[in-house]
Amino acid sequence: MSELLDHLLTTPLLAIALTLAAYFAGDRLLHLVGAPGWCPPILVAALLLAGxxxxxxxxxxxxxxxxxxxxLLLGPATVALGLPLYQQMGHIRALWRPLLFCLPVATILAALYAVAIAWLLGATPETLASLAPKSVTAPIAIGITEQLGGxxxxxxxxxxxxxxxAIGFVELVARWLGIRDERLLGLALGINGHALGTVRAFEIGPTAGAFASxxxxxxGILTALLLPLAWRLPGLVG
Amino acid sequence: MAVLRGFLWLLGFLLLGDALVTLAGLPVSAGVAGLLLLTAWLMLRGTVNADIAAAARPLIGVLAMLIMPGVVGAFFILDTLAGQWLAILAALVGGTLLSVFTTLWLMRRLMGEESLDHE
Incomplete structure (x- = not known):
C-alpha cells in the first residue's frame, strides 16, 4: 500500500487530483448543509484535504x-486581477481624493495593529512576518510573506x-456606528477581509461588492509595495 | 483558443514583471508587478482585450482552489507554534477589530455617507 502511494506520488498528478477532489467535495458539502455566510468553502475543503x-x-x-x-498558476492569476482593477477605474477616479488618504492609512494600520500586538505578546520575527500581510488577498500575500521571510x-x-x-466585525461595528452606506461597508470588507470579505460584500449588494473588490x-497592491520597504526599517522587528 | 491566447498574454505580463522586478531590485513580487503592468496597459488601450478576459475570469474564479495547498499547510504547523498561540490569536482577532473600526470611522469622515440610496 505504501509502495503504491510512493509510486503514485512520483508525479504531481495525485496531489493535484486530491486538491481538486477536496475543492469540489467541500463546495458540495457546504451546499448540502446550507452554509452560514461566514464559513468559507475553502476552510471545509482544506480540512477535508488535511484529513x-x-x-x-x-x-x-x-x-x-x-x-x-x-x-504555479497563482502567478498568472495575480496578474489577472489587473482586469477587475481596470474595470473599477470609474469608482477610483470618482473617489480618488478620499481613497488616496484613506487607503494607505487603513492598509498600514491593518498590518501595524497585528504586528504590534503580536510583538508585545512575544511572537518570533518569523511569526510577525507571517502575520503582517493578514488582510491581503492570498496570491499577493504569498509573495509578500516569502519576501519578509515568514x-x-x-x-x-x-x-x-x-x-x-473581519466579516463579523464589519457587521458589528457598522451597526454600532450606524453605518449603512454600501460603499463604506464594501470598502471596509475588502480592505480588512480580502477575498472572503469581498464575497460577503457581494451578498450585501452589487455596490458593496464593487467597492469591496x-x-x-x-x-493588496499597496501592502505589497509598502510592507517590504517598512520591513527594512531597522528596529521594527528588533 | 481565446483562453490560451489570453493565458499567453498573462504569462507575458508576469514574465515582464519578473524581469522588471529583478533588474530594478524592487521588493515586490513578480505577480504584483505584472498586475500593475496589465492595468497600465489596459488603461493605455482604453479597452479590454477579449482574449485576456477569457483567460482572466476563469483563473480568478479558481483562486480559492489555487491557494488550497497553502491553507492545508496551516493544519500541519499547529504544534510548531506552541507558546505563541495567544500572541497569534490576539494579533489576528484584536488587530482586525481595531482596523475594521478605524477603516469604517475614517471612511465615514472622509467620504461622507450616502444615507438615502441604500437598500
Missing part, C-alpha cells in the same frame, strides 16, 4: 511538492481567520 492526508499517511511535504504545480502556512491560516472575523485589490 485525507493524515488518514492515508501522505507526508505534507510530498503533497506540497506535487500541489506546487497548481500554485511561513506561508501560518500566513494562510491567519488569512483565513482574519477573513472570517476595489478595496481588496488596492490594499
Amino acid at each position: 485525507v492526508l493524515a488518514l492515508t499517511g501522505i507526508d505534507y511535504a510530498d503533497y506540497r511538492e506535487g500541489a506546487g504545480w497548481l500554485m 511561513s506561508v502556512a501560518l500566513m494562510m491560516g491567519g488569512l483565513l481567520l482574519t477573513g472570517v472575523v 476595489l478595496g481588496m485589490s488596492l490594499t
Whole structure:
C-alpha cells in the first residue's frame, strides 16, 4: 500500500487530483448543509484535504511538492486581477481624493495593529512576518510573506481567520456606528477581509461588492509595495 | 483558443514583471508587478482585450482552489507554534477589530455617507 502511494506520488498528478477532489467535495458539502455566510468553502475543503492526508499517511511535504504545480498558476492569476482593477477605474477616479488618504492609512494600520500586538505578546520575527500581510488577498500575500521571510502556512491560516472575523466585525461595528452606506461597508470588507470579505460584500449588494473588490485589490497592491520597504526599517522587528 | 491566447498574454505580463522586478531590485513580487503592468496597459488601450478576459475570469474564479495547498499547510504547523498561540490569536482577532473600526470611522469622515440610496 505504501509502495503504491510512493509510486503514485512520483508525479504531481495525485496531489493535484486530491486538491481538486477536496475543492469540489467541500463546495458540495457546504451546499448540502446550507452554509452560514461566514464559513468559507475553502476552510471545509482544506480540512477535508488535511484529513485525507493524515488518514492515508501522505507526508505534507510530498503533497506540497506535487500541489506546487497548481500554485504555479497563482502567478498568472495575480496578474489577472489587473482586469477587475481596470474595470473599477470609474469608482477610483470618482473617489480618488478620499481613497488616496484613506487607503494607505487603513492598509498600514491593518498590518501595524497585528504586528504590534503580536510583538508585545512575544511572537518570533518569523511569526510577525507571517502575520503582517493578514488582510491581503492570498496570491499577493504569498509573495509578500516569502519576501519578509515568514511561513506561508501560518500566513494562510491567519488569512483565513482574519477573513472570517473581519466579516463579523464589519457587521458589528457598522451597526454600532450606524453605518449603512454600501460603499463604506464594501470598502471596509475588502480592505480588512480580502477575498472572503469581498464575497460577503457581494451578498450585501452589487455596490458593496464593487467597492469591496476595489478595496481588496488596492490594499493588496499597496501592502505589497509598502510592507517590504517598512520591513527594512531597522528596529521594527528588533 | 481565446483562453490560451489570453493565458499567453498573462504569462507575458508576469514574465515582464519578473524581469522588471529583478533588474530594478524592487521588493515586490513578480505577480504584483505584472498586475500593475496589465492595468497600465489596459488603461493605455482604453479597452479590454477579449482574449485576456477569457483567460482572466476563469483563473480568478479558481483562486480559492489555487491557494488550497497553502491553507492545508496551516493544519500541519499547529504544534510548531506552541507558546505563541495567544500572541497569534490576539494579533489576528484584536488587530482586525481595531482596523475594521478605524477603516469604517475614517471612511465615514472622509467620504461622507450616502444615507438615502441604500437598500
